[in-house]
Structure formats: C-alpha cells, structure tokens
Amino acid sequence: MFCEISPCTKIPAQNPEIKGIILSGSPWSVHAPGAPMPDLSNWYGQIPILGVCYGAQMMSVLFGGKVERSEKREYGNAKLVLKSNSLLFEGVSSSETVWMSHGDHIESLPEGFTLIAGTESVAIAAFENASKQMYALQFHPEVTHSIPGKQILSNFILNICKINPDWTPAHFIDSTVADLKEKLRGRKVICGLSGGVDSTVAATLIHKAIGSDLYCIFVDNGLLRKDEFGQVLEQYKHLGLNIIPVNASDRFLTELKDVTDPEEKRKIIGKVFIDVFQDEANKINGVDFLAQGTIYPDVIESVSVNGPSATIKSHHNVGGLPDTMHLQVVEPLRMLFKDEVRRVGTELGISNLLTGRHPFPGPGLAIRIIGSLDSAKLNVLRDADEIFIEGLKEFSLYNSVWQAFVVLLPVSSVGVMGDERTYENVVALRAVTSVDGMTADWAKLPHDFLGEISSRIINRVKGVNRVVYDISSKPPATIEWE
Numbered sequence: 001m002f003c004e005i006s007p008c009t010k011i012p013a014q015n016p017e018i019k020g021i022i023l024s025g026s027p028w029s030v031h032a033p034g035a036p037m038p039d040l041s042n043w044y045g046q047i048p049i050l051g052v053c054y055g056a057q058m059m060s061v062l063f064g065g066k067v068e069r070s071e072k073r074e075y076g077n078a079k080l081v082l083k084s085n086s087l088l089f090e091g092v093s094s095s096e097t098v099w100m101s102h103g104d105h106i107e108s109l110p111e112g113f114t115l116i117a118g119t120e121s122v123a124i125a126a127f128e129n130a131s132k133q134m135y136a137l138q139f140h141p142e143v144t145h146s147i148p149g150k151q152i153l154s155n156f157i158l159n160i161c162k163i164n165p166d167w168t169p170a171h172f173i174d175s176t177v178a179d180l181k182e183k184l185r186g187r188k189v190i191c192g193l194s195g196g197v198d199s200t201v202a203a204t205l206i207h208k209a210i211g212s213d214l215y216c217i218f219v220d221n222g223l224l225r226k227d228e229f230g231q232v233l234e235q236y237k238h239l240g241l242n243i244i245p246v247n248a249s250d251r252f253l254t255e256l257k258d259v260t261d262p263e264e265k266r267k268i269i270g271k272v273f274i275d276v277f278q279d280e281a282n283k284i285n286g287v288d289f290l291a292q293g294t295i296y297p298d299v300i301e302s303v304s305v306n307g308p309s310a311t312i313k314s315h316h317n318v319g320g321l322p323d324t325m326h327l328q329v330v331e332p333l334r335m336l337f338k339d340e341v342r343r344v345g346t347e348l349g350i351s352n353l354l355t356g357r358h359p360f361p362g363p364g365l366a367i368r369i370i371g372s373l374d375s376a377k378l379n380v381l382r383d384a385d386e387i388f389i390e391g392l393k394e395f396s397l398y399n400s401v402w403q404a405f406v407v408l409l410p411v412s413s414v415g416v417m418g419d420e421r422t423y424e425n426v427v428a429l430r431a432v433t434s435v436d437g438m439t440a441d442w443a444k445l446p447h448d449f450l451g452e453i454s455s456r457i458i459n460r461v462k463g464v465n466r467v468v469y470d471i472s473s474k475p476p477a478t479i480e481w482e
Contacts, residue, residue, distance in 0.1 A: 002167070004335075008038040020048045020161035023055025025140060029104050030057045030067050037062070048133040048160045050088075053102055056127075056136035063110035070105045075476050077145065078119040086116040086128055088135050089148075090155050098125070098139040098146040099439065101475050106138060133160070143439035145473075169340075169347035173205065176332050180209035184289065189330065190281050191291035192273065193218040193243065194362065195232035198293030198333060200354050201345040203241055205332050206291050208348075215287070216241045217280050219273065222249030222375075223364030225389075226382040235353055248276050253375065260371045262482030269363045281327060294331040295341055297437050337436040358389075358403045359437060367482035371410035381408045383461045384427050391453045392431075401443045404431035406457075407470075407481045415465030424465040427457065432479055440474040 005024075006012055021043060028035040037058060043049065051059040057067045080098045082089055098119075106124040109115060113134075117126035125138045135156065141149035157163050184206070191203045193216050206214050218236070220229040229245070236243055255268050281287040333341055338359065345355035361367055368385075369377050385406040392398040407428040415422040429450070434440035454467035470477075 008036040011038055011040060011043075014042055014046075018047065019163050020050070020157065022156075023049065023051040023058060025053035025055065025101065028054060029069070030054065030061050031069070031104070044134065045132045048135070048156065050156050051134075051136040052142070053138060053140060056138050057102075057104055057106060059134065059136050060106045060110060060113075060127075063113070065110040065113070066107040067104050068107045070103055075101050076473060078121065078125075078139065080117050080119055080125055080139065080148070082117050083115050086126075086135075087130065087159055088126070088128060088152060088155050089116065090159065091151050092148040096148040098141070098149070099143045100139050102138065135160070140439070144433070144435045145439065145441050169343045172336075172340075172344055173208075173347055176205055177209045180206055180330070180332060184210050184213070184330065186213075187288040188213050188215065188284060188286050189289040189291050190215045190217055190277060190284065190287055190327075192277060192293075193232075193236070193241075194293065194360065195224070195228060195235075195354075195357070196293065196360050197338070197345055197350075197355050197357060198295050198341055200236075200239075200293070200350060201341050201348065202291055202293040202331070202333050204239060204345070204348050204350060206330070207239075207241055212242060214242060214291070215280075215284055216243045217277060218243055218245050219276055220245070220247045220249055221252040221269065221273070221364060222378070223252060223269070223366050225360070225365070226386045235351065238351065244280060246276060246280060248272070251276070253373075256366060256373060258372050262367055265366045265482070266363050269366060273362075277327075288328060289330045290327040291330045291332070293333060295333050296335055296337050299334060337438075339435050356399065358398075358401075358405075361480055367480055368405060369408045370481060377408055380425060380461060380463050381406060381427070384408075384457045384464060387456050387460060388429055388453055391449070391456065395446075395449050397445060397449065400433075401431045401445075402434035402437070402440060403479060404429075404443070406430070413466045417465065422465045425463050426466040426468065427461075427464055428468045428470050428481075429453065430470045430479070430481070432474070434474075434479075437479065440479050442471045442473060445469075 012018060021040065026036065040049065061067050076099065077097050078100045080096045082092065082094045100122070105122055109124060109127050113127045113129045115124060115127050119125050122138055126136065128135045137152070140146055141152045143149060158165065187210070189206055189210065191199065191206060191214060193199045193203060195218070203214065203216050218233065233243065233245060252269065252272050255272055256265060259265055259268060277290060336344070342355050365378055365381055366373055369381055388404060388406050389398070392401070392404055407430060409426045409428060411426050412423050413426050415424060431443035431445055432440035433443050450469055457464055457467050
C-alpha cells in the first residue's frame with residue numbers, strides 16, 4: 001500500500017492502480033474566490049472517494065448541498081454521535097471524541113446523500129452516498145485526537161477501497177537502501193547531522209548504501225541545548241559513522257545579531273548552514289550530494305509544493321540550495337512522518353537514546369527566544385530547558401509526551417525574592433502529545449510536577465522570576481512559538 005499527496009491542480013489520470021482518493025482539508029472556504037475545486041468528474045462513482053473537512057464541504061457544494069459560514073470557528077475536541085449504520089464507521093462506538101478544525105459548516109446535504117453522524121454543535125459531521133462510493137467527514141480522522149480516526153481510515157482503506165496494508169519498516173529499509181545504492185554508487189555524500197532522529201536515521205540508511213563515502217558533518221551552531229554537542233558526538237560513536245565536528249557558533253550568532261523576525265531567523269540559519277556545508281565540502285574531493293533528514297511534515301509546512309496550501313513556516317531543510325553550491329540534495333525520509341522514522345530507526349538498530357529523543361527544530365533555540373537573541377539569553381534558556389527536560393525524565397514523564405521545551409519570552413515581570421523587588425524574565429513551558437507532529441494537544445502534566453519545575457527554574461536560573469505553562473493545541477497554535 002502506498003499513499004501520495006497530489007496537488008489539487010494536477011488530477012492524476014485514470015489508472016487501475018489507484019484504488020481510492022481522499023480529498024484533504026484546506027485553509028480555504030469553498031465560497032472564497034479562487035477556492036480549489038479539483039475536477040474529479042472522471043473519478044466520481046468509479047472508485048471510493050473520502051472528503052475530509054474542506055473536502056467534505058467541496059463534495060457537498062458540487063452535488064447540490066449547502067455550505068454556510070459558521071458564526072464561530074470550531075477547533076478542538078467534539079463528541080461524535082452516530083446517526084445511521086455505515087461501513088465507514090464499522091467498529092466505532094455510538095459516541096466518540098473527534099477533532100474539529102473549520103470555519104464553515106454544511107447546512108444541508110445533496111440529494112441522494114445520507115447523514116451518518118453529527119455533533120452537538122455540528123448537525124452534519126459525516127455523510128455518504130454508498131451507492132456512488134462517496135463518503136465525507138467534517139472532522140479530521142487523521143489526527144491522533146480523533147479517537148476513532150484510525151479505525152475510520154482503516155475501514156475506508158481496507159474495507160471500502162480493498163487495499164492491502166503491506167508497508168513495513170523492513171521493506172522500506174530494503175527498498176530505500178537499494179535505491180540509494182543505485183543513485184549514489186561511486187559518489188561522495190556529506191550529511192548534516194543534528195543529533196535528532198531524522199538526520200540520524202537518514203545518515204544510517206545512506207551509510208548502509210555507500211559506507212565510507214558518506215561524510216557526516218555535525219555543526220555546533222551555538223543554538224543547541226546545554227552540553228548537547230558533546231553528548232551527541234559520544235552517542236554517534238556507536239553507529240560507526242564518519243563524523244566531522246564543526247564549531248560554527250560565532251558565525252551563526254554574528255549573523256543573527258539584532259534579528260527579531262522568526263522567518264528571517266530561519267532563513268539566516270539556513271543560509272549559514274549551507275555556507276558551512278559548502279566550506280566543509282570543499283575540503284573533501286569529489287563531493288556530489290548533500291543528504292538531509294527532511295521528513296514529510298517539513299515539506300508540507302514549508303512551501304506550497306502540492307497546490308495552494310498555506311505556508312506555515314520556512315525550514316532550512318527544504319529551502320533549496322543556491323546555484324553556487326554545486327551539490328545535489330538526497331532526502332531518503334522525505335515521504336515519511338516522524339512515527340514512521342522512529343520505526344525505521346528501531347529496525348535499523350539505532351539506540352533509543354537517539355530514536356526516542358524529542359524533536360528539535362533545525363533553527364534550534366533561535367526560535368525559542370522570542371525576539372532578538374544573544375549569548376546571555378541563550379544561557380538562560382539552556383539552563384531552564386535542562387531543568388524541565390531532566391525533570392520529565394526524573395518523574396518518568398519524558399516518554400509520555402511528544403515534545404517538551406522552554407520558551408524565553410520578550411517580557412519581564414515584577415517579582416519578590418527575599419526582601420527585594422525583582423523585574424526579570426518570564427519563561428513558558430511547552431509540552432505536547434502527538435504522533436506525527438501535524439496536530440498536537442497540550443500535555444496534561446501533573447500540577448505538582450509543574451509546581452516543582454517552576455520552583456527549580458526560579459531558584460536555580462538567574463534572571464527568571466516567573467514560569468507559565470502553554471495550554472494551546474495545534475491547531476490553532478503551532479508546537480513551536482516561532
């Protein structure tokens with residue numbers, strides 16, 4: 001089984017290998033000028049089609065239903081109540097929690113379609129025309145916070161589309177290594193390691209394909225967590241990778257001086273990374289490729305590569321290379337989500353110390369300091385972040401959250417320490433639960449734990465007198481603050 005995202009502006013030609021189509025969500029309203037309306041006339045009634053959120057609204061409008069603007073947007077959990085039997089909801093209980101994210105709602109159904117589920121605030125949450133193999137969901141089944149979502153998608157793929165689920169990490173490794181051998185045979189590759197699971201797994205796959213022709217560059221950009229550079233180098237010793245450590249801290253921090261805009265920070269960091277890689281590549285004769293640990297969420301959230309999607313953030317991994325850098329890019333994980341990368345890493349025998357690490361953004365701590373940054377701010381953030389992460393491990397909470405970190409805010413607050421008035425920094429703790437990072441909910445960490453961590457940070461980190469906890473979900477917020 002293989003699933004690929006195709007742009008709505010490029011409808012695939014009829015092909016017997018295509019067994020089903022899913023129409024995704026979108027930031028658009030179906031009534032907005034220029035809203036995407038892909039022509040699927042050759043597919044309707046031929047193979048199963050599932051519309052999700054915007055896809056459901058588009059399906060409704062195209063076949064004569066009515067979609068209206070909601071008085072208020074609906075984001076977050078909702079209780080789904082089944083209204084009639086449907087193959088799509090086989091094995092799903094009559095009342096389940098699902099995840100909503102929409103500004104329009106379906107007011108009336110097209111002729112021939114049947115209501116199959118609703119919620120307290122959304123009368124039409126799911127509908128179908130089974131005879132035409134058309135199904136629609138107002139909520140998002142693909143996110144982990146839609147409790148029956150996996151079952152619903154499984155029903156659509158296995159029972160309705162009749163597709164065999166034959167993807168395994170072992171199969172991915174075998175096919176990817178074979179492809180890499182074919183593409184990279186006799187070529188030299190440099191790989192930018194970050195210490196995270198993505199770049200580590202990418203490097204290990206390429207190493208299996210070309211061995212010593214892979215040169216791994218691990219850059220200290222001055223934006224890593226406390227003592228991270230040395231710790232990660234020690235962990236990499238066990239993988240047998242050819243690693244070149246590079247200390248470029250001053251270079252990055254100089255370029256970032258006085259920069260406050262988060263997108264500008266990302267672009268500067270991306271450019272300096274490329275410059276560093278180019279400098280190192282010039283020291284190695286015959287380098288042809290730059291390998292990166294880009295994964296699918298990076299692609300989806302970075303640029304509108306698959307139609308008129310909204311650009312959420314730029315990212316140095318997927319920003320492309322300048323013409324002056326005569327290297328081709330190889331990204332063996334580009335089509336995988338984070339949970340799949342972890343499974344592949346485990347199959348490769350990589351230690352859980354690396355595969356189990358929380359995600360860490362390419363721009364590092366630069367986007368966890370809101371506004372401009374300098375060495376003093378970085379040190380405050382590193383100390384606070386270390387206390388939070390080590391506390392999660394101490395209280396056996398680290399593995400129960402997807403990602404956790406501290407953000408240094410650009411505000412000061414009044415406090416009292418001893419008999420003195422203080423006016424110092426505020427930091428925010430962020431911890432979320434997720435599977436793929438595309439959506440996330442804030443982690444319900446114990447109050448006693450949060451109180452303990454707050455006390456430790458304020459007592460141990462000079463310059464901080466207030467700690468707050470971020471309870472925003474994604475969407476509407478993102479996991480990172482910048």
